[in-house]
Every structure is written in C-alpha cells, then in structure tokens.
Amino acid sequence: xxxxxxxxxxxxxxxxxxxxxxxxxxxxxxxxxxxxxxxxxxxxxxxxxxxxxxxxxxxxxxxxxxxxxxxxxxxxxxxxxxxxxxxxxxxxxxxxxxxxxxxxxxxxxxxxxxxxxxxxxxxxxxxxxxxxxxxxxxxxxxxxxxxxxxxxxxxxxxxxxxxxxxxxxxxxxxxxxxxxxxxxxxxxxxxxxxxxxxxxxxxxxxxxxxxxxxxxxxxxxxxxxxxxxxxxxxxxxxxxxxxxxxxxxxxxxxxxxxxxxxxxxxxxxxxxxxxxxxxxxxxxxxxxxxxxxxxxxxxxxxxxxxxxxxxxxxxxxxxxxxxxxxxxxxxxxxxxxxxxxxxxxxxxxxxxxxxxxxxxxxxxxxxxxxxxxxxxxxxxxxxxxxxxxxxxxxxxxxxxxxxxxxxxxxxxxxxxxxxxxxxxxxxxxxxxxxxxxxxxxxxxxxxxxxxxxxxxxxxxxxxxxxxxxxxxxxxxxxxxxxxxxxxxxxxxxxxxxxxxxxxxxxxxxxxxxxxxxxxxxxxxxxxxxxxxxxxxxxxxxxxxxxxxxxxxxxxxxxxxxxxxxxxxxxxxxxxxxxxx
Numbered sequence: 201x202x203x204x205x206x207x208x209x210x211x212x213x214x215x216x217x218x219x220x221x222x223x224x225x226x227x228x229x230x231x232x233x234x235x236x237x238x239x240x241x242x243x244x245x246x247x248x249x250x251x252x253x254x255x256x257x258x259x260x261x262x263x264x265x266x267x268x269x270x271x272x273x274x275x276x277x278x279x280x281x282x283x284x285x286x287x288x289x290x291x292x293x294x295x296x297x298x299x300x301x302x303x304x305x306x307x308x309x310x311x312x313x314x315x316x317x318x319x320x321x322x323x324x325x326x327x328x329x330x331x332x333x334x335x336x337x338x339x340x341x342x343x344x345x346x347x348x349x350x351x352x353x354x355x356x357x358x359x360x361x362x363x364x365x366x367x368x369x370x371x372x373x374x375x376x377x378x379x380x381x382x383x384x385x386x387x388x389x390x391x392x393x394x395x396x397x398x399x400x401x402x403x404x405x406x407x408x409x410x411x412x413x414x415x416x417x418x419x420x421x422x423x424x425x426x427x428x429x430x431x432x433x434x435x436x437x438x439x440x441x442x443x444x445x446x447x448x449x450x451x452x453x454x455x456x457x458x459x460x461x462x463x464x465x466x467x468x469x470x471x472x473x474x475x476x477x478x479x480x481x482x483x484x485x486x487x488x489x490x491x492x493x494x495x496x497x498x499x500x501x502x503x504x505x506x507x508x509x510x511x512x513x514x515x516x517x518x519x520x521x522x523x524x525x526x527x528x529x530x531x532x533x534x535x536x537x538x539x540x541x542x543x544x545x546x547x548x549x550x551x552x553x554x555x556x557x558x559x560x561x562x563x564x565x566x567x568x569x570x571x572x573x574x575x576x577x578x579x580x581x582x583x584x585x586x587x588x589x590x591x592x593x594x595x596x597x598x599x600x601x602x603x604x605x606x607x608x609x610x611x612x613x614x615x616x617x618x619x620x621x622x623x624x625x626x627x628x629x630x631x632x633x634x635x636x637x638x639x640x641x642x643x644x645x646x647x648x649x650x651x652x653x654x655x656x657x658x659x660x661x662x663x664x665x666x667x668x669x670x671x672x673x674x675x676x677x678x679x680x681x682x683x684x685x686x687x688x689x690x691x692x693x694x695x696x697x698x699x700x701x702x703x704x705x706x707x708x709x710x711x712x713x714x715x716x717x718x719x720x721x722x723x724x725x726x727x728x729x730x731x732x733x734x735x736x737x738x739x740x741x742x743x744x745x746x747x748x749x750x751x752x753x754x755x756x757x758x759x760x761x762x763x764x765x766x767x768x769x770x771x772x773x774x775x776x777x778x779x780x
Contacts, residue, residue: 242264403444427498632646708766
C-alpha cells in the first residue's frame with residue numbers, strides 16, 4: 201500500500217476534501233432514486249464505481265452485494281481479464297467531522313471474515329441472494345487470486361487496523377494464496393475524482409528532436425525530457441489542438457497586440473536563429489511519454505501545456521503572418537506525471553512569478569472545475585482562466601455568443617468576482633474582498649473558509665443579488681452625471697437635497713451586499729440560495745441595506761470619508777453588529 205499526496209493541500213489551500221464529501225452526499229439521493237436503491241451505502245458504492253472507476257451503469261448493478269447479511273462484502277468483481285477476485289467494502293461517514301476518523305480493527309476484521317467466506321465457497325445460511333450468487337460464481341470461476349479494496353471517505357486505516365491486516369495477510373500468504381489489499385481513502389478518492397473531471401480529448405503528438413540528444417531525468421514522481429523542436433512544428437500543434445491543450449494553463453492567450461507577444465512574434469519572424477536563446481521554452485505535462493533517441497522522436501499522449509501558452513499562440517500568429525512558414529527552434533520540456541498534486545503545483549509555481557491575478561492560480565483546483573461544470577448546467581459561463589472570455593468571443597458568431605454568454609454577457613460569471621461575492625455574502629469577508637481581494641486567494645485560512653461550503657447554488661444566488669445591488673449603484677452614478685435620471689431618487693424615496701448622504705454608494709457595493717446577506721439569512725433563511733429570485737423582495741432588502749449604511753455613515757465619529765469607510769474593517773464590523 202502506498203500513500204498518496206493530499207490534493208487538499210494544493211498551493212497551500214485546504215477544504216477540497218470537505219467539498220468533495222458534500223458533493224457525494226448531494227449526488228447520492230439522485231443515484232438512489234434512479235436505481236431504486238434503499239440504502240445510502242449502496243448509493244456511495246454506485247457513485248464510486250461510476251465516478252472513480254468509470255464503470256457503466258449496467259455493470260455496476262452486477263457488482264453490488266451490499267444488503268442485509270452481506271458479511272462485510274459490499275461488491276464483488278470477478279475480473280477474468282486480470283485473473284483476480286476483487287472484493288469491496290464501502291464506508292461513508294454520515295457526519296462531516298467523521299471524515300477525520302480512521303478505520304478501526306473491527307471493520308477490517310469484518311472485511312477479512314467476508315473474504316474467508318468468499319474464498320472458502322461455504323455459504324452461511326443467512327446470506328443475501330446477491331452475495332450467494334457471487335460466491336457461487338467465484339467457485340465456478342476457478343480464480344484463486346484475491347484483491348481486497350476498502351473504500352472509506354476518511355483518513356484510512358488506523359494503527360490497530362493495520363496491525364490486524366498485516367497479521368492476517370501473513371497467515372493467508374503462508375498458505376500459498378495470492379492476496380492484495382488497497383485502500384481508497386478521502387485523499388485518494390478526491391485525487392481520482394479530480395483527474396476524472398479534467399477536460400480531455402484523446403490525442404497524441406510526436407515532436408521531432410533537433411538537438412543531438414534528449415535531456416532526461418527521472419525521479420520518484422516524474423520523468424522529464426528536454427528537447428529542441430522547430431517553431432513551425434509547435435505552431436501546427438497549437439493550431440490543431442488549441443481547444444484542449446491549454447486546459448491546465450492558468451491563463452490563455454493575451455493576444456498578438458500585447459507588447460510581450462509582439463516581441464515573440466517579431467523574433468520568430470526576424471531573428472529566428474536566436475529564438476531558442478531568447479525564449480524560456482514550453483512545458484508540457486502528460487501521463488505517458490515514449491522517447492526514441494535513435495529516431496529523435498518523442499510521442500506524447502494527451503499533452504497539457506502549463507507554461508508556454510503565449511509562446512505557442514504567438515508562434516502560430518507569426519507563421520500566419522510569414523506566409524505559413526517559420527524557421528528556428530524552441531526548448532520544450534515534457535514531464536511524464538500522474539500525481540494530481542504535483543501536476544497542479546507545477547502549473548501554479550511556473551506561473552506564480554508572472555504578472556497574473558492570484559484568483560487564476562486556483563483556476564485548476566478540483567472545486568473550481570466542479571463549480572464550472574455545475575454553473576454550466578445552470579446556464580452560466582464561468583470565466584475560469586485568464587483571457588478565456590475574450591478568446592471565446594472571437595470564435596463565436598453574434599448569435600452563438602448571445603446564446604452561450606447571454607445578452608450583454610449576462611450569463612458570464614468571472615471567477616475572481618464570483619469568489620469575492622460569495623465570500624462577502626456567505627462568509628462575512630466583505631472587508632477583505634473590498635480592501636485587499638488578493639488575501640482571499642493567497643491566505644490559507646480565507647480559502648479554507650471559502651472552499652468549505654462553496655457550491656454553484658450559493659455562487660449563482662449571491663452573484664444574482666450582487667447584480668441587483670450594482671444596478672442601484674449604476675442608477676446612483678447616472679444621477680450624479682445627469683440629474684434628469686432620477687431612478688435612484690425614486691427607488692430610495694428621497695429628494696435631490698439628500699443625495700450627498702449617499703456618497704458611499706460609489707464604492708459601497710460589497711458592504712451593501714454584506715448588509716443584504718445578513719438580512720436575508722436572518723429573516724429569510726429558506727431563501728438564501730433559491731434558484732428563482734424574488735426581485736421585489738430583494739430590492740426591498742437592498743433599499744433597507746442602503747439606508748442602514750447611510751445612517752451608519754452619518755453617525756460615524758472617525759472623520760473618515762465615505763469612500764474610506766466602505767473599505768474599513770471597523771466600519772464593516774459595525775454593519776455586522778447592527779444586523780445581528
């Protein structure tokens with residue numbers, strides 16, 4: 201048994217295991233209804249087989265033995281291809297706090313007892329029908345090798361469980377029987393689920409090595425290949441696989457008009473002999489790389505570019521500008537790696553010293569990928585990667601753009617703003633979100649707090665409330681520019697002489713949202729993330745919130761101007777205390 205790195209620590213951020221746990225419980229009721237299951241444990245087994253092992257629905261039904269009198273065996277796979285009998289036991293804690301617990305010796309002893317029943321072929325009188333049938337199948341199969349797979353959304357085996365397991369395995373193996381044991385704990389389940397959520401399109405590229413030999417280094421975690429490749433070849437790869445090859449990059453192409461990319465294009469066209477001296481190169485990740493040094497070819501399965509997106513797109517632009525030809529070479533580093541933790545950190549660390557928003561460094565975290573999928577199902581478009589929206593707009597017709605993004609981009613939710621708004625509405629972090637939003641993304645405790653309960657319902661709801669708040673702020677600004685536009689005065693029921701009491705409106709978006717959230721969660725807790733928003737009710741709450749903040753500004757004794765108060769920690773605390 202090998203330990204797996206904890207994906208919840210990616211970039212120093214925690215909370216993903218808790219989020220994964222909650223999502224499993226959210227999906228189990230639907231799984232039970234669709235498959236007519238009467239137990240949560242069967243729902244968890246089904247979820248695992250479907251999401252982690254990618255087994256089809258019909259096949260899953262054949263595997264499950266979980267029921268009364270199952271002798272600790274919840275599923276059996278008679279794997280003829282591998283000549284092994286796979287026995288499964290599933291444990292899903294009913295309380296979130298229990299995911300920190302370890303598996304005890306009694307659970308392992310029960311599992312081992314179930315193995316002895318299955319391997320002996322002697323079926324106890326009180327054994328459910330599914331298990332009885334499977335044991336008979338095992339006997340008929342004449343397969344003698346066993347693999348015990350314990351699936352638990354917890355910390356895995358405790359000390360006593362490991363001792364029982366090791367002792368029993370020595371006894372079993374001393375008889376000449378082949379037996380293995382594998383644990384899927386909360387870390388491993390989260391890791392595997394993360395990998396399964398990646399955007400994939402099966403493809404393979406072959407790079408031709410220009411230098412005299414391939415640089416190679418192997419470690420416990422990865423194999424690294426360093427080669428020099430023609431610019432023309434890299435441009436073609438970018439053209440043919442642009443839709444998926446940059447999915448693990450934290451930002452997409454900035455465009456050919458940025459000064460940085462203009463420089464790449466110019467050197468590729470005019471100083472190509474020295475291009476490899478000027479450019480840092482390209483980094484690709486893959487789960488399988490095959491190198492033939494004699495033929496000077498490297499074959500890469502499903503490559504993902506995590507550094508070099510600007511270079512590759514600029515080379516494609518240069519080739520288009522240069523009559524479809526391009527000379528010169530560039531360094532390419534290919535890393536064969538599976539571990540999701542290290543893959544993620546490669547992406548983060550290679551980009552952390554560049555000029556990029558902190559929010560996009562979390563764009564590939566599993567919880568953000570899940571959020572993107574869930575928001576898509578709700579009809580939204582989450583701009584997860586830098587420059588993603590601008591590039592998409594260029595590729596869509598006007599009709600398709602409105603269909604996908606909404607009129608005036610009304611369906612678009614920007615990742616950074618989504619986190620700011622969610623953190624303000626649900627976690628009372630409006631002061632941080634307003635004054636120093638970077639701290640939402642690079643302070644561990646803040647991200648832990650945000651990730652613990654983040655989901656698409658809450659993001660879409662808080663974002664919708666925020667848009668209603670900003671509509672009123674727009675009305676205020678319209679009046680300040682043109683006093684004939686009196687929507688804000690009418691909304692608040694005030695006269696022109698009172699408008700200076702509302703100077704805080706210009707910078708008060710997140711503090712107003714804070715007040716709205718406190719009122720909604722206190723007075724309408726059943727409506728705090730409804731799919732359909734009662735705009736009349738929300739507008740009434742926004743009006744109350746604006747009035748409360750206005751009164752607090754007027755009564756403030758610090759002498760600070762309104763624009764400063766709406767970024768002030770103490771003033772934020774006063775709003776919370778007022779509405780407790």
